[in-house]
Amino acid sequence: xxxxxxxxxxxxxxxxxxxxxxxxxxxxxxxxxxxxxxxxxxxxxxxxxxxxxxxxxxxxxxxxxxxxxxxxxxxxxxxxxxxxxxxxxxxxxxxxxxxxxxxxxxxxxxxx
Amino acid sequence: xxxxxxxxxxxxxxxxxxxxxxxxxxxxxxxxxxxxxxxxxxxxxxxxxxxxxxxxxxxxxxxxxxxxxxxxxxxxxxxxxxxxxxxxxxxxxxxxxxxxxxxxxxxxxxxxxxx
Numbered sequence: 001x002x003x004x005x006x007x008x009x010x011x012x013x014x015x016x017x018x019x020x021x022x023x024x025x026x027x028x029x030x031x032x033x034x035x036x037x038x039x040x041x042x043x044x045x046x047x048x049x050x051x052x053x054x055x056x057x058x059x060x061x062x063x064x065x066x067x068x069x070x071x072x073x074x075x076x077x078x079x080x081x082x083x084x085x086x087x088x089x090x091x092x093x094x095x096x097x098x099x100x101x102x103x104x105x106x107x108x109x110x111x112x
Numbered sequence: 113x114x115x116x117x118x119x120x121x122x123x124x125x126x127x128x129x130x131x132x133x134x135x136x137x138x139x140x141x142x143x144x145x146x147x148x149x150x151x152x153x154x155x156x157x158x159x160x161x162x163x164x165x166x167x168x169x170x171x172x173x174x175x176x177x178x179x180x181x182x183x184x185x186x187x188x189x190x191x192x193x194x195x196x197x198x199x200x201x202x203x204x205x206x207x208x209x210x211x212x213x214x215x216x217x218x219x220x221x222x223x224x225x226x227x
Contacts (some may be wrong), residue, residue, distance in 0.1 A: 004155075033214065042201055042217035043156065056214065090155050099144040099205050101215060103155035 003027050004104035006091050012110045015081060021107045023074040023091030032074040033101060034066060035090040043090055043103075049074060051096075081111045115139045116204050118218035127227045131189040135202030135218055138183065142204040146215065147176060147187045150199045159200075160187070192225045199223075 004025045013019045023032065031050050035043040048056035049068040063085075065077040074091055088108055094101040117136045125131045135145075143164040148156035162169040162176045162185065169176050175188045189196055199222045203215040 006155075040220075042219050045214050048214055088153075088155075092155075099207075099215075100146060100158055100161055102158060103148075106153075106155045108153070 004091055004093055004102055006089075006104035006107050008107060009105065010108045010110075012112060013078065013081065014112055015083070017081075018077070018079045020078065021076040021089055021091075021109070023076075023104060024072055025091075025093040025102075025104075026072055027093060027102070028071075028095070029093035029098075029102075030071060030096040031094045031101075032068060033090075033092040033094075034064075034074070034076050035092060035103075037088045037090055037106070047076075078109070081109075083111050086110045113138075114219075115142075116202055116216050116218040118200075118202055118221050120221050121219070122222040122224070124224045124226060125192045127194055127225055128191045131187075131192045131196065131223055131225065133187040133189075133200050133202075133221050133223065135185045135187075136183055137185075137204055139204070139206070139216075140183070141206045142216075143207055144205050145176070145178060145185050146203045146205075147174075148201045148203060148217075149196075150201060150220070156201060189223075192223075194225050194227050197223055197225045 034046040037043045046060045047066045052068045067075040088106040090106045092101040092103045146161040147159040150156040160174045178185045199220045201220045202218040
């Protein structure tokens with residue numbers, strides 16, 4: 001069972017909407033990640049938070065805005081998305097200094 | 113510049129036989145390698161890993177072999193079962209003072225185990 005929980009599992013939004021994806025982990029991990037995955041492609045890193053501070057932003061457009069309210073929660077705020085942003089958005093976490101990251105089940109996003 | 117390569121997009125194996133999934137890497141700084149399994153509509157699940165100080169790690173039906181000189185690793189599944197049918201991703205990372213680098217993923221290999 002995954003211990004990284006993502007909500008919602010499915011989201012359909014219009015290009016003018018504002019929505020958020022949420023992620024929660026209770027494993028005490030201090031690094032949290034957002035990945036994006038399109039069909040038949042590997043997961044693509046978007047953001048990394050380390051000890052609740054943004055440490056990596058892989059040149060992601062500003063219409064994606066991450067937020068880490070505390071060590072257990074990670075949000076991804078979405079605004080003015082494009083249809084090509086439709087994808088599976090994966091949250092993950094890892095222990096401090098650990099190599100293995102653990103993924104949630106993902107949130108399927110469709111932008112119409 | 114693809115640092116982790118899985119050159120076989122797909123593999124079909126008969127149930128009960130061995131499945132061998134291959135992965136090559138170019139960055140000699142990688143010191144930790146992982147395999148993830150992904151079913152459709154789910155997030156990747158961690159399967160097995162290996163540190164660069166080892167050449168083999170085994171966990172039940174799954175064994176990962178690392179050949180550092182060839183920059184090559186492989187995942188062996190034996191015996192293969194229909195439930196193993198999934199996409200398998202190879203991933204690598206390196207340690208640095210500020211923590212580990214995020215994982216670099218290969219493009220994945222779709223394994224089909226035929227009953």
